[in-house]
Amino acid sequence: MHDLESVLAGLNDPQREAALAVRGPVAILAGAGTGKTTTITHRIACQVRSGAFDASHILAVTFTDKAAGELRRRLQALGVEGVEARTFHSAALSQLSRLWSAHTGEPLAEVLDHKAPLITSLANALPPPHKFLPRRELANEIEWAKNRMITPARYRAELGDHEPPIPAELMLRVYDGYERRKRAMGRLDFEDMLGLALRLFDEHPDAADAVRSRFSAFTVDEFQDVNPLQAGLLERWLGPRDDLCVVGDDYQTIYAFTGASPEHLLGFTRRFPHATVVRLEENYRSTPEILDLANRLAPRLGGSRKTLLSNRAPGPPPIARAEPNENAEVAAVVEAVRRLQREEAVPLEEVGVLYRINARSEPFEEGFAAAGIPYQVRDGAFLRRPGPRGVLQRLKRSGTGASVAEAVATITDQLGYDPATSPDADEEVTRQSDLARMRSLASEFERAHPAGDHTAFVTELAQRFSTEHSGRGVNLLTYHRAKGLEFDAVFLPRLVDGELPFRSGRAKADPQEERRLLYVGITRARRYLFLTWPVDGRSRPSPFLDDLELSPSGQPVRSSAPGASVTVRRGGPLFDRLKEWRRKRAQADGVPAYVVFHDRTLAEIAERGCKDWADLAAISGVGPAKLERYADEVLAIVAAG
Numbered sequence: 001m002h003d004l005e006s007v008l009a010g011l012n013d014p015q016r017e018a019a020l021a022v023r024g025p026v027a028i029l030a031g032a033g034t035g036k037t038t039t040i041t042h043r044i045a046c047q048v049r050s051g052a053f054d055a056s057h058i059l060a061v062t063f064t065d066k067a068a069g070e071l072r073r074r075l076q077a078l079g080v081e082g083v084e085a086r087t088f089h090s091a092a093l094s095q096l097s098r099l100w101s102a103h104t105g106e107p108l109a110e111v112l113d114h115k116a117p118l119i120t121s122l123a124n125a126l127p128p129p130h131k132f133l134p135r136r137e138l139a140n141e142i143e144w145a146k147n148r149m150i151t152p153a154r155y156r157a158e159l160g161d162h163e164p165p166i167p168a169e170l171m172l173r174v175y176d177g178y179e180r181r182k183r184a185m186g187r188l189d190f191e192d193m194l195g196l197a198l199r200l201f202d203e204h205p206d207a208a209d210a211v212r213s214r215f216s217a218f219t220v221d222e223f224q225d226v227n228p229l230q231a232g233l234l235e236r237w238l239g240p241r242d243d244l245c246v247v248g249d250d251y252q253t254i255y256a257f258t259g260a261s262p263e264h265l266l267g268f269t270r271r272f273p274h275a276t277v278v279r280l281e282e283n284y285r286s287t288p289e290i291l292d293l294a295n296r297l298a299p300r301l302g303g304s305r306k307t308l309l310s311n312r313a314p315g316p317p318p319i320a321r322a323e324p325n326e327n328a329e330v331a332a333v334v335e336a337v338r339r340l341q342r343e344e345a346v347p348l349e350e351v352g353v354l355y356r357i358n359a360r361s362e363p364f365e366e367g368f369a370a371a372g373i374p375y376q377v378r379d380g381a382f383l384r385r386p387g388p389r390g391v392l393q394r395l396k397r398s399g400t401g402a403s404v405a406e407a408v409a410t411i412t413d414q415l416g417y418d419p420a421t422s423p424d425a426d427e428e429v430t431r432q433s434d435l436a437r438m439r440s441l442a443s444e445f446e447r448a449h450p451a452g453d454h455t456a457f458v459t460e461l462a463q464r465f466s467t468e469h470s471g472r473g474v475n476l477l478t479y480h481r482a483k484g485l486e487f488d489a490v491f492l493p494r495l496v497d498g499e500l501p502f503r504s505g506r507a508k509a510d511p512q513e514e515r516r517l518l519y520v521g522i523t524r525a526r527r528y529l530f531l532t533w534p535v536d537g538r539s540r541p542s543p544f545l546d547d548l549e550l551s552p553s554g555q556p557v558r559s560s561a562p563g564a565s566v567t568v569r570r571g572g573p574l575f576d577r578l579k580e581w582r583r584k585r586a587q588a589d590g591v592p593a594y595v596v597f598h599d600r601t602l603a604e605i606a607e608r609g610c611k612d613w614a615d616l617a618a619i620s621g622v623g624p625a626k627l628e629r630y631a632d633e634v635l636a637i638v639a640a641g
Contacts, residue, residue, distance in 0.1 A: 003049050004020075004046055004049055004050060007019070007042055007045045007046055007049055007078060008020070008042065008046070011038070011039070011042060012035075012282050014278050014279060014280050014281070014282070015035060015038065015039045015042070015280065017276075017278050018039050018040075018043055018276075018278040018280075019039065019042040019043040019045075019046045020046060021043070021245075021276045021278070022043070022046050022047045022050050022052040022053075023052055023243060024242055024243065024274070024275070024276065025242045025243075025244050025245075025268070025271075025272035025274070025275035025276070026043075026244075026245040026246070026275060026276045026277075026278070027245075027246050027247075027265070027268045027269065027275055027276070027277045027278070028040070028245065028246070028247040028248075028278050028280060029248070029249065029250075029265075029277065029278070029279045029280065029304050029306065030247050030248065030249055030280040031249055031251070031279075031280060031281050031283060031306045031308045032249060032251070032252065032283065032285070032286075032294070032308065032519075032520070032523035033283040033284055033285030033286055033308070033486070033523060034280035034281060034282055034283055034284070034308070035280065035282075035284055036221070036247050036249075036280060037070065037071070037074065037221075038074075039247070039280065040060070040071075040219055040221060040245065040247050041071060041074040041075055041078065042078070043219070043245060044058060044060060044075060044080065044083060044219060045075065045078040045079075045080045047217060048080050048083075049080075052217075053216055053217045053243075054082075054216075055080055055081060055082035055083045056082045056083075056084075057214070057215055057216040057217060058083045058084065058215065058216070058217045058218075058219070059083075059084045059086070059091065059215040059217075059218050059219075059237070060083055060084065060085040060086075060218075060219040060220075060221070061085075061086060061087065061088055061091060061218065061219065061220045061221065061234075062085065062086075062087060062221045062222065063087060063088075063221065063222045063225060064087065065087060065090070067221065067222075067484075068085040068086055068087060068090070069085075071083075071085040071221075072085045084215070088194060088230045088233065089190050089193055089194065092193045092194050092196075092197040092233060093111070093193050095197055095200075095211055096108055096193060096196060096197055096200065098210075099200060099204075099207045099210060099211075100196070100200060103200065103204040103206065103207045104200070104204070108188075109186050109187055109188045110186070110187055110188070111187070111188050111189070111190070111193065112182065112187045112188065112189045115135075115139040115142065115178070115189060116135045116136075116139065118178050118181050118182060119135050119138050119139060119142075119174065119178055120135055122138075122173070122174045122177045122178060122181075123135060123138060123174065126166070126170055126173075126174070127170075128416060129416050130166045130167075130170055131416070132415060132416025132431070133165060133166060134386055134431055137165040138165065138166075138171070138174055140165075140257055140258070141164050141165055141171055141175070142174075142175050142178060143191060143258055143259070144162070144257060144258060144259050145158075145175060145259075146189075146191035146192075146195070146229065147191060147227040147228065147229045147230075147258055147259030147260075148227065148228050148229070148259045149195070149228055149229055149232070152172060152175050152176040152179055155168070155171070155172050155175060156168050156169070156172055191229065194229045194230065194232075194233050195229060197233055197236070198229070198232050198233055198236060201236040202236070208236055208239065211236075211237055212237065212238075212239050212241070215237065216241070216243060217243040217244075217245075218234070218237060218238060218243065218244045218245070219244075219245045219246075219247070220234065220244070220245070220246045220247070221247055221248075222247075222248055223246035223247060223248035223264060223265045223268075224248035224249055224250050224252060224253040224260070224262045224264075224265045225248070225253065225255050225258075225260040226260065226261075226264045226265075227258060227259035227260050227261070228259060228261075229259070231264050242272055244272075246264075246265060246268060248262075248265045249306075250262035250265050250266055250301075250302075250303035250304055251298065251301050251303065251306065251516055251519050252483065252516060252519070252520055253513065253516055254479070254480060254483060254513060254516050254517050254520060255480075256510060256513050262303060266303055266304060279304075279306060281306055281307060281308055281309055282309055282311050283308045283309060283310050283311060283312075283523075284311045284312070285312075285486055285523070285526055286308075286310060286312065286523060286525055286526055286527075287310055287312050287313070287314060287315030287316075287526070287527055288310040288312070288314055288315075289314065289315055289316065289317045289318060289529075290310075290315070290318060290522065290523075290525050290526075290527075290529050291308045291309070291310045291523075292598075293318050293522055293529065293548060294308060294519060294522045294523050295307055295308060296547065296548050296549055296598075297515060297518060297519050297522070297544070297547050297548060298519070300515055300547045301512065301515055301516060301519060302512060308523075315527045315528075316527070316528060318525075318529040318530070318531065319336075319529070319530045319531070320530075320531040320532070320545075320548070320550050321531075321532060322532070322533055322534070322535040322541070323532055323533070323534050323535070324534070324535065324536060325534050325536040326363065326494075326534045326536070327363075328534070329493055329494070329532050329533070329534050330363045330364060330366075330367040330493075331367065332532060333353060333364065333367070333491050333493055333530070333532065334364075334367045334368060334371050334373065336491070336530055337351055337368075337373060337474055337489075337491075338371065338373065340489050340528060344528075346488050346489050346528070347488070348373065348374060348375075348472070348473045348474050349376075349472055349473060349474075349475065350487050350488035350489065351474045351475065351487060351488070351489045351490075351491070352474075352475045352477065352482060352485070352487035352489070352490045352491070352524060352525075353474060353475065353476050353477075353490075353491045353493065354477060354478065354479050354482050354490065354491065354492055354521045354524070355476075355477075355478060355479070355493065355494055355499075356478065356479060356494065356499050356500050356502050356517070357478065357499070357502070358385060358478060359433035359434060360493075360494055360499075361377050361476045362433075362434070362437055364476055364493075365377065365476065368473075368474055373473065373474060374472050374473030374474070375473040375474040375475070375476055376472065376473050376474070376475055376476070377476045377477070378475055378476065378477035378478075378481050383461060383462070385431075385434055386431055386434075387412075387415065387431045387432075387434035387435045387438065388434050388435075388437075388438055390411075390415050391408060391411050391412060391415065391435070391438045392458055392461070394411045394414070394415075395407060395408065395411060395454050395457070395458060396454070396458065403446060404442050404445055404446050404452060404453070404454060404457045405439070405442045405443045405445075405446045407442075407454060408438055408439055408441075408442035408457075409439055409442070412435040412436075412438060412439055415435060416435075441461065442457065445457050445460060475487065479517040479518075479520055479521050480517070482520065482521065482524050483520055485524060486524050486525075486526055487524055487525065487526065488525075488526050488527050488528060489525065489526075489527065489528035489529075489530070490521065490522075490524050490525035490528070490529050490530070491530045491532070492518070492521050492522070492529070492530065492531045492532070493530075493531075493532045493533070494532075494533065494534075495518075495531055495532065495533040495541065495542040495544065495545065496533050496534065496539040496540060496541060496542055497539060497540040497541065497542055497543060498539060498540075499539075499542070500514055500517065500518060500542050500544065501514035501515075501542070501543070501544070502514060514544075515544060515547065518544050531548075531550070533545070549598065549601070549622075549626075572606060574606040574637075574638065574641065575602060575603055575606040577637055577640075578597075578602040578605060578606060578634070578637055578638075579599075579602060581633065581634070581637055582596045582597055582602065585630070585633070596626075596630065597622075597626070597630070601619060601622065604619050605619060605622075605634060605638065606638070609638060610634070610635065610638055611635070611638070611639075612635065613627060613631050613635075616631055616634065616635070
């Protein structure tokens with residue numbers, strides 16, 4: 001036990017409970033920032049140190065090579081060597097390399113590096129505008145189908161409510177053509193590796209036995225992101241045994257487009273009724289003020305109820321406010337970043353600006369470049385994205401006869417620019433937006449430089465976006481790319497309906513998954529959090545603002561100055577009666593008290609002496625849903641004095 005105590009040192013009680021559960025099925029429901037990697041590495045170390053398992057008999061599965069490397073590094077720091085830490089695909093390929101030929105007598109096909117070369121010619125044969133869709137969107141759809149074990153023959157029948165990026169009959173043509181060409185080349189893609197491993201284990205039980213004799217215990221990280229194909233492979237590895245530990249957070253399931261589903265995590269205790277379930281809710285990342293905001297969203301996320309509790313000292317309150325228009329919003333973000341750097345000594349690389357789709361990076365790239373603030377675009381800078389890159393490549397090859405604006409207009413038309421379109425896929429939304437922006441930039445250049453040629457335009461664009469620095473500066477990235485990262489300061493701009501939740505053309509994202517994206521964004525912040533949205537009449541504020549108890553009119557959660565807060569007098573008989581009502585109502589509804597109303601909301605109700613629904617509706621934290629549910633009860637208490 002003394003040897004185990006050195007491994008357990010520094011763990012909190014739930015982490016310790018998980019680490020000591022070295023046998024049998026274990027589900028660790030780990031909220032954001034609660035130390036899940038620490039917990040699973042210490043649990044694996046306890047499995048080895050206690051003698052429950054030899055290190056070489058443990059397989060730890062993660063979703064990225066980087067995460068697998070980090071797991072190995074941490075285990076080595078704990079003095080544990082020999083544990084296999086791999087991704088699902090890496091583990092499957094390793095097993096196929098050892099077992100496929102020996103059990104089937106067939107050579108194992110080579111693995112494709114990328115799907116794009118096979119997809120491109122198929123996409124080029126599609127009618128416009130579908131032929132211009134980014135190849136990544138088509139590849140994503142193929143991966144969605146294969147991860148759900150849907151063959152081309154069953155594709156249309158299995159779609160259900162799922163919306164493909166192009167009409168189903170065209171998508172089927174691409175999917176079927178891709179599979180035929182791949183087979184003709186004798187190649188496998190990454191999804192095939194998992195499917196082939198399933199087939200091997202089902203058709204050759206001795207191959208499955210070989211894997212089971214090699215590995216006795218399994219740990220799977222990010223289990224909320226497991227898809228049916230991966231879940232099936234895990235079942236084959238496990239066989240009739242139950243030494244499986246899964247860790248995940250259903251609040252952070254944001255990869256449904258790959259076929260992922262939180263049901264594998266949420267249904268773990270149905271699969272293993274005797275499982276040990278541990279909840280990690282002590283957050284080591286974010287201040288109480290930031291977690292307060294995240295916890296407001298949590299009841300609307302469904303799944304397993306978790307309330308994050310901060311282990312950190314209080315910090316500045318989040319800032320949430322409306323801006324007059326998009327330009328003002330960008331300017332406000334740039335100025336706030338400058339102020340954080342100057343007044344709070346926040347390094348620029350510790351600032352993250354998050355957005356829903358890649359197209360939204362461009363105004364911030366311009367804003368930071370104009371201000372001389374270095375930045376890095378984690379998902380591909382504006383000029384490196386397919387649309388702008390294609391325009392510049394063709395412009396460099398074109399003659400000099402046409403004006404810059406005319407040449408760019410012609411090229412964007414050739415690339416499928418269509419201002420009347422309403423794309424269904426977010427990457428196509430980005431591409432169309434980027435092409436429109438290139439036309440706008442060309443017109444701006446021509447007005448400023450009537451005699452300017454194509455070369456001068458390309459040079460100006462390069463200079464205009466030249467403030468990007470690799471590995472340094474403000475981070476510009478999508479919510480999906482931000483998963484697993486954290487920053488001292490996080491900005492969440494463009495909180496408008498149609499963007500979060502995302503909506504375009506026929507495509508309407510799952511509201512629950514979109515809420516989870518916002519939750520992921522909020523929980524990336526350590527100390528400073530800014531939420532903004534434009535109110536220029538062209539878009540409506542996000543409905544999620546109501547979930548956060550924020551007024552769409554721009555009433556801030558606190559004041560707009562870092563470190564300050566709205567001071568509302570608390571105390572007094574009316575405030576106390578409102579708190580007592582809240583306690584009883586929360587108890588009756590089976591929810592935490594803050595889900596009904598926060599203290600500051602009750603304090604403001606008491607201070608204003610609200611007389612009717614209109615008075616209540618003017619208070620931050622009283623949205624339409626709460627107005628409908630609680631207004632009459634609250635007004636009766638206020639009227640009684």
